[in-house]
Amino acid sequence: MHTDVPQSIESKERYMYRWLLCFRYLRTRYIALASIISVTLGVATLIVVNSVMAGFSAEMHERLHGLASDILIECHASGGMPDPEGHLKEIMKVCGEDVVGSSASVHVPAMLGIDFNGQLITRHVNFVGLDPATYDDVSHFGRYLLHPKNQSQVNFDLREDGFAPDREQFPSSGWGYRRARVAYERALAEEQARIDALRAPASSITNEDAGPSLAIGPPQIFEESNKEEITEFDPAVEQFPGIILGISTCSARMRDEENNVRDHYYCRPGDDVRMMFPNASDNAKVVNQKFTVVDMYESGMSEYDSTFAFCRLDQLQEFRGMIDPSSQVRSVTTIQLKLAAGADLNAVRDALRRRFPPNVYAYNIQTWRDMQGPLLAAVKLETTILNILLFLIIAVAGFGILATFFMIVVEKTRDIGTLKALGASGGGVMSIFLSYGLLLGFVGSGAGLIGGLLFVDHINEVATLIEKITGQEVFDPTVYYFTEIPTIIHPFTLVWVMAGAVAIAIFASVLPALRAARMHPVKALRFE
Amino acid sequence: MNSDTVLRAQDVYKSYHKDRIEVPVLRGINFDVTTGLVTALVGRSGSGKSTLMHLLATLDQPDRGEIQFQGKRIDNASRSRRDRYRNHDIGIIFQFYHLLPELSAIENVLAPTMIGRSAWNFFRHRKEAKKRAEAMLDRVGLLHRASHKPAEMSGGEMQRAAIARALMTDPTLLLADEPTGNLDTETGLDILKLLTELNQDDGLTILMITHDDSIAESADCCHRMQDGQLQQGIPELLIA
Numbered sequence A: 001m002h003t004d005v006p007q008s009i010e011s012k013e014r015y016m017y018r019w020l021l022c023f024r025y026l027r028t029r030y031i032a033l034a035s036i037i038s039v040t041l042g043v044a045t046l047i048v049v050n051s052v053m054a055g056f057s058a059e060m061h062e063r064l065h066g067l068a069s070d071i072l073i074e075c076h077a078s079g080g081m082p083d084p085e086g087h088l089k090e091i092m093k094v095c096g097e098d099v100v101g102s103s104a105s106v107h108v109p110a111m112l113g114i115d116f117n118g119q120l121i122t123r124h125v126n127f128v129g130l131d132p133a134t135y136d137d138v139s140h141f142g143r144y145l146l147h148p149k150n151q152s153q154v155n156f157d158l159r160e161d162g163f164a165p166d167r168e169q170f171p172s173s174g175w176g177y178r179r180a181r182v183a184y185e186r187a188l189a190e191e192q193a194r195i196d197a198l199r200a201p202a203s204s205i206t207n208e209d210a211g212p213s214l215a216i217g218p219p220q221i222f223e224e225s226n227k228e229e230i231t232e233f234d235p236a237v238e239q240f241p242g243i244i245l246g247i248s249t250c251s252a253r254m255r256d257e258e259n260n261v262r263d264h265y266y267c268r269p270g271d272d273v274r275m276m277f278p279n280a281s282d283n284a285k286v287v288n289q290k291f292t293v294v295d296m297y298e299s300g301m302s303e304y305d306s307t308f309a310f311c312r313l314d315q316l317q318e319f320r321g322m323i324d325p326s327s328q329v330r331s332v333t334t335i336q337l338k339l340a341a342g343a344d345l346n347a348v349r350d351a352l353r354r355r356f357p358p359n360v361y362a363y364n365i366q367t368w369r370d371m372q373g374p375l376l377a378a379v380k381l382e383t384t385i386l387n388i389l390l391f392l393i394i395a396v397a398g399f400g401i402l403a404t405f406f407m408i409v410v411e412k413t414r415d416i417g418t419l420k421a422l423g424a425s426g427g428g429v430m431s432i433f434l435s436y437g438l439l440l441g442f443v444g445s446g447a448g449l450i451g452g453l454l455f456v457d458h459i460n461e462v463a464t465l466i467e468k469i470t471g472q473e474v475f476d477p478t479v480y481y482f483t484e485i486p487t488i489i490h491p492f493t494l495v496w497v498m499a500g501a502v503a504i505a506i507f508a509s510v511l512p513a514l515r516a517a518r519m520h521p522v523k524a525l526r527f528e
Numbered sequence B: 001m002n003s004d005t006v007l008r009a010q011d012v013y014k015s016y017h018k019d020r021i022e023v024p025v026l027r028g029i030n031f032d033v034t035t036g037l038v039t040a041l042v043g044r045s046g047s048g049k050s051t052l053m054h055l056l057a058t059l060d061q062p063d064r065g066e067i068q069f070q071g072k073r074i075d076n077a078s079r080s081r082r083d084r085y086r087n088h089d090i091g092i093i094f095q096f097y098h099l100l101p102e103l104s105a106i107e108n109v110l111a112p113t114m115i116g117r118s119a120w121n122f123f124r125h126r127k128e129a130k131k132r133a134e135a136m137l138d139r140v141g142l143l144h145r146a147s148h149k150p151a152e153m154s155g156g157e158m159q160r161a162a163i164a165r166a167l168m169t170d171p172t173l174l175l176a177d178e179p180t181g182n183l184d185t186e187t188g189l190d191i192l193k194l195l196t197e198l199n200q201d202d203g204l205t206i207l208m209i210t211h212d213d214s215i216a217e218s219a220d221c222c223h224r225m226q227d228g229q230l231q232q233g234i235p236e237l238l239i240a
């Protein structure tokens, strides 16, 4: 009995047997699976690299952005801009609807002097006088401090103790430490005085003898400043104006013999340090002021941690003479703005630049992106180049597939002849091998996808494992400030990596498939 | 032209070219296959029997002359018409069975149906198709081996599966190229008996190429291929 037969074979684009056959080929031709492993590895690597790079750059964005505030208006004049409230009013007129937070501050280059074992350690820092009430509105600041209470509300008064509770190695700090240190120093000074008193009659060259005492006393250069203040000042119960130091300005991170990472602190909360910075007059003089370290700042960005020091805005204004004696109007050097989410940074910047044209005002108005542009661009370029290179690897894998497929087509010559003898069209035979390529592409990149995702998911465990096996640190905490490898998986990246890999597999199977389609049936049938 | 003629070769020439040397194989073949008969084609090895069969199955093109199927030229028909001709109008069996090694016996039998139909059409009628494939396997006595792969079957079983596959689309004509050539005598006789039965019970038209004189003798009519031409006659006379 005739079962109904369609009129034309040509009209059937979808061939039943091709799927059956290519599934069977997939199950029986393991060589093809071997060739697809390169695609799998390529896809997995692409996914891992992209998510690590995305995680890294997002983390960097987040940190840079958090540290930098959306818009920064800097005045280059050493006296700064007077009347920040007036400026802010003008700014609100220009872009008031976008601004959700603002803070005025004084930035001044300064030299930090730390007395460490009788040596003076000097560091160049950016000294920032900030308004504790508003500074956290425009950028992340508090969260990078060590003391938990300071994290929620910055305070420039020294705390009793409890700094960095999550760090075992952090030395004891705060008032408790300060009192102990002062008591120790006093005892030492008394002892010294006693020795001096004993020696005084014996010799008159006291100056040479005082040499070793330098090791505990303040260095000579500090002697002349604020002499009368020191006499009244009792460091056991009083503090100088508070200062928060970037952690790398006063510490060094290195490895000990057991290869453990250790931080060495030159000073800690409770210690006094010295800041030297120019005052605001046109005829600038150096202000030399003692501060008491009340906390430390660790953002993870070494550029910030190694160059910043913070104190209270009003105090810095006072020290620098930025208060007009007659009108009591205060000046600042910097106004930072926080914009509403989704606001167009560049548009606001340009509007502000129009309001404060550079040829009239010595103001530099920048977005945080402008400031970090080169770094962000470098990371982006790196990602792009890595992607191109890895895709070339998958393309190389494509040639492997091509070769394997040619082999399979040759091996299947007789079957191709059989199929044609049974009425299969050239297109049908071609579709077998194209579908086969498609299927292999899916299997290979699917395995790569799963592998890559698993890898990304467990990347930190993998890193520790590699460390254990090789004894080499994969992620050196003295170099990177991340404690974990940051990763972000963008679905869009997954889609185009998969699509690219499948496309390469299909492209690689086109030539062998064409060859199969063009094969002469008789030659194929006679093929031994 | 005789209305009983299902397949006709008319003045067919075919030669192969190898390194600019022409090897003439068929030189003016005129030949009819009559409906309902078993036609045997004998000849020495290399005389061009397989070549002729490939031309009749439109697997190759003659240099000259025509092949007619049911009175219409088939050798120069459209590609799709020739595909359908091979798929549906004729069934082919080979000396070396040519089963697809990745498929089981029943899948091999189903292959022509799968090839001839769209995925959707096949899917819709898969139960009927399967039933028919089982019937065909039963017909050749191989139902118990339906799920076996070719590599797990003997030569005779493979040839039976190949016959079942050729019968799957209910062809008008069965072309067989030395179907017993690779089998021992007894198994060959079994296959032959099967083919004879198919001819006698179902009226299947068979064109069979063979070396075996006894087979040729039992055929309804016999042709001998010699020097690229055919001599027709009563089997006994030709063989003698």
Ligand SMILES: Nc1ncnc2c1ncn2[C@@H]1O[C@H](COP(=O)(O)OP(=O)(O)OP(=O)(O)O)[C@@H](O)[C@H]1O
Pocket: B016, B017, B018, B023, B025, B043, B044, B045, B046, B047, B048, B049, B050, B051, B052
């Ligand atoms: N592709 C080819 N190129 C050149 N010569 C060929 C080609 N194919 C077949 N021939 C030649 O054509 C002739 C006929 O071959 P064919 O296979 O048709 O013979 P046959 O009668 O089927 O022989 P057998 O009984 O051994 O199967 C042979 O001499 C063979 O060498």
Ligand SMILES: [Mg+2]
Pocket: B049, B050, B051, B177
């Ligand atoms: Mg032959």
